[in-house]
Amino acid sequence: MKKVLALMLALVLVVGCFAACGDGANSSSAAGTDSSSQSSSSEGSSSESSESSQEASTSSTASGEKFKVGILAPAVTHGWVAGVAYYAEARCKELSDTVDYKLLTSENAEEMTNQIDELKTWGVQAVVAFPQWEGMEDPIKGLIDEGIPVVNFDIVIDVDGVYHVAGDNVDMGTQSAQYIVDKIGTTGKVAVLEVPSSGSVSELRKQGFEEKMKEIAPDMELLTYATKFTREDGLKDFADVLAANPQIDAVFSMDDETSIGVLQAIEEANRTDVKVVTGGGGCQEYFKMMPANENIWIQSALYSPDMVMDAVDMAVSLLKGETVDQEKIIPTTVVDRENCDSHLDENSPY
Numbered sequence: 001m002k003k004v005l006a007l008m009l010a011l012v013l014v015v016g017c018f019a020a021c022g023d024g025a026n027s028s029s030a031a032g033t034d035s036s037s038q039s040s041s042s043e044g045s046s047s048e049s050s051e052s053s054q055e056a057s058t059s060s061t062a063s064g065e066k067f068k069v070g071i072l073a074p075a076v077t078h079g080w081v082a083g084v085a086y087y088a089e090a091r092c093k094e095l096s097d098t099v100d101y102k103l104l105t106s107e108n109a110e111e112m113t114n115q116i117d118e119l120k121t122w123g124v125q126a127v128v129a130f131p132q133w134e135g136m137e138d139p140i141k142g143l144i145d146e147g148i149p150v151v152n153f154d155i156v157i158d159v160d161g162v163y164h165v166a167g168d169n170v171d172m173g174t175q176s177a178q179y180i181v182d183k184i185g186t187t188g189k190v191a192v193l194e195v196p197s198s199g200s201v202s203e204l205r206k207q208g209f210e211e212k213m214k215e216i217a218p219d220m221e222l223l224t225y226a227t228k229f230t231r232e233d234g235l236k237d238f239a240d241v242l243a244a245n246p247q248i249d250a251v252f253s254m255d256d257e258t259s260i261g262v263l264q265a266i267e268e269a270n271r272t273d274v275k276v277v278t279g280g281g282g283c284q285e286y287f288k289m290m291p292a293n294e295n296i297w298i299q300s301a302l303y304s305p306d307m308v309m310d311a312v313d314m315a316v317s318l319l320k321g322e323t324v325d326q327e328k329i330i331p332t333t334v335v336d337r338e339n340c341d342s343h344l345d346e347n348s349p350y
Helices: 002-064 079-094 109-122 137-145 169-184 200-216 231-244 256-268 284-289 305-319
Strands: 067-074 099-106 126-129 150-153 163-167 189-194 221-226 250-253 300-302 327-330 333-335
Touching: 067 079, 067 109, 067 305, 079 099, 079 256, 079 305, 099 109, 109 126, 109 137, 126 305, 137 150, 150 305, 163 169, 163 305, 169 200, 169 250, 169 300, 189 200, 189 231, 221 231, 231 256, 250 256, 256 284, 305 327
Parallel strands: 067 099, 067 126, 126 150, 150 163, 163 327, 189 221, 189 250
Antiparallel strands: 300 333
């Protein structure tokens, strides 16, 4: 009997031991799973927190930095050119919360090319370029190849990838041809004052003029002469035109300041045959001459220098990653004695 009791007691002890061992193993496994899950969760939370912090820091840094925009313009030899520099700088100042800018002017293509290197050293991110000479294609291409967007204002730079803002030069010529025919009819002698030194500007305005004149007044006699976009050249060159031609019915001048010189030449020669003088640009002094000259219709196909503000805006939009059209052409407005009052601006530098 004692042996049976002893055997039963031993069995109870063995079973209890196995049960205890089993409970311990299950507890350890559960604890390990919980610990692993918490560790993974903690690491994920830490990683997300770090990424969130990094994004916030990047966003904060980006919002605190300004875009670096370079403005390249010719040295001031003409009131319109002065207006371009004035309005470009004015727009950059209006955008001073987001834009740092450098405005550099130059006398020739070589100097402007050196200024491009200066802008690169400064860390320029976009360039608004207004060159008035040939030879800027390679330097501009160099900017684009380095990932720096270039917005070309006015005169066309023939480089792939360049953005372009300008007035409608072709339509300026078209509107001027229509204006002359409206005033003198479909026959007569018209002096065409082209400006070869202005490149595509003169070419396009002349193209629009000749095409429209061929369409609406094919019998009009066109006499072509070269001049420049200054009143001094307008005076000198048109004095020679008047001396060579006893009869001139109208003048297709492409520029307001050239036209001021033309009007002076007409006055000094005491000529009364010229009935129309066109222009282009938007010169306040020229506008004021319109109502004072009752015997001559004075016209300007508006091509305001304040269009450069659109070029600055385009450069900033590109830096913001916004989608913009490769080219923006601003429509032509014709100004003469009948509407010049609405275009007078005493604060205009041009």
